[in-house]
Amino acid sequence: MTIMDFACARSAAAQNRVDDDLLRLVLEGQSWTARAKGVERLAALYCAGTLGPAARRAAEDAFRALRFDAEVLVRRVLAECLKTAPRLPRDIAFRLATDKPEVAAPFLEHSPSLPEWDLLAVAREHPGRHRLAIARRRPLTPALSDALCRCGDLDLTLAVLDNDTARIGEATLAYLLEQPSGATLQAAIARRQLMPIQIGGRLVALADRARQRGSEGVDGEEPRGRAAAV
8 A cells, every 4th residue: 555545545534533522622612613613614524425324423413412502603503504414313403493593594494304394393383584494495395385375474475476496386376366465465476487377367357457446546536626616
């Protein structure tokens, strides 16, 4: 074995394990900045997919402990660094997804480790920024789109409609056209590139009806000067 071969083998072996000093830094670092930097290094090794089975389990155990770090910024770094990790254990992923909004939002928007049923559970129990983050997922499944559009939150519904990867069922689009914020929702639905033919027809009919009401209002309005004279 040449010196170069030995160096490469040593480097590969190092990439397959997690240094004990790094684990201690992540879990026992005295400052949150030190722990956050350690989290970045550990998550990078994990996401690279080069860790051996034992090292991967050690990293996951560290992530489980970090979910309860008292410093929100450490947990936020963890969520940011793991948001694209595939096959993250469910308990880790779900805990990050249900953390404070500033921690959970990027993870909810991007993580491939969150199955649809967990996302539906988060959407059901966590309104506000958690739901908005889910609405920005690409792609957004029909079940998630329909559930979010029926929460009674106009901003959330508009976020779903503005997501061009959201697959929204015809029944849900018809439901939205009947809501009090009809004009706003009609405009958002009309901007979507694809929609069922029946929904397109309803939009045309609603637009014609609105124009007709506007025309009748103008034609039936009595001149102000005449009204004042009477």
